[in-house]
Amino acid sequence: MTEERTLILIKPDGVKAHHIxxxxxxxxxxxxxxxxxxxxxxxxxxxxxxxxxxxNKPYFSEIETYMLEGPIVAIIASGSRIIKGIHVLAGDTSPNQAAPGTIRGDFGRMFDDGILRNVVHSSDNPQNAENEIKLWFPELSQTEQLKESIK
Known part of the structure; x- marks a missing residue:
């Protein structure tokens, strides 16, 4: 079994709705x-x-506004094949397409005006996971570098 790490973000709507x-x-x-x-x-x-x-996409300003609405819970999680597993657990990006029982299916919303609130982000591959973990947990990068230099 290959152990993987991933970044999961509980977005401002998930925090505000007490879904942490x-x-x-x-x-x-x-x-x-x-x-x-x-x-x-x-x-x-x-x-x-x-x-x-x-x-550079036309919708980036909507993403930025959404992610700046309030606090975010950043999580580093690990496990066998976790990246794929969390994607299944999260459900389709669009809450209207996400299956019941998934995080987005149960907690996400798509409003009539096209505003998307999909509650969580998760990394899509191992390289992006490591890059995203370094962005959201910069304090760990220093600790990990120190551990590597000791080896």
Whole structure:
């Protein structure tokens, strides 16, 4: 079994609606470990780095506004094939398409004006996961570098 790490963000709508505990419970009930957890606020600079592939898209300003609405819970989780597992647990990006029983299917909303509130983000591949973890948990990068230099 290959152990993977991933970044999960509980977005401002999930925090505001008090879904933090339920989402963490779902992650742990799947047998995944929570290795890092913090309440944080996004900044425009951080979001531009996180969504680097979307910065020049016409919808980026909507993403930025959404992610700046309030606090975010950033989670580092690990487990066997966790990246795929969390994607299944989260459900389709569009809450209207997400199956009942998934995080987005149960807690996400799509409003009539096209505003999307899909509650969580999760990394889509191992390289992006590591890059995103470094962005959202910069304090761990220093610790990990120190551990590597000791080896």
């Amino acid at each position: 505990g339920q989402i963490i419970t779902r992650i742990e009930n799947k047998g995944y470990s929570i290795d890092g957890l913090k309440l944080t606020m996004a900044t425009p600079e951080l979001l531009k780095k996180h969504y680097v592939d979307k910065v």
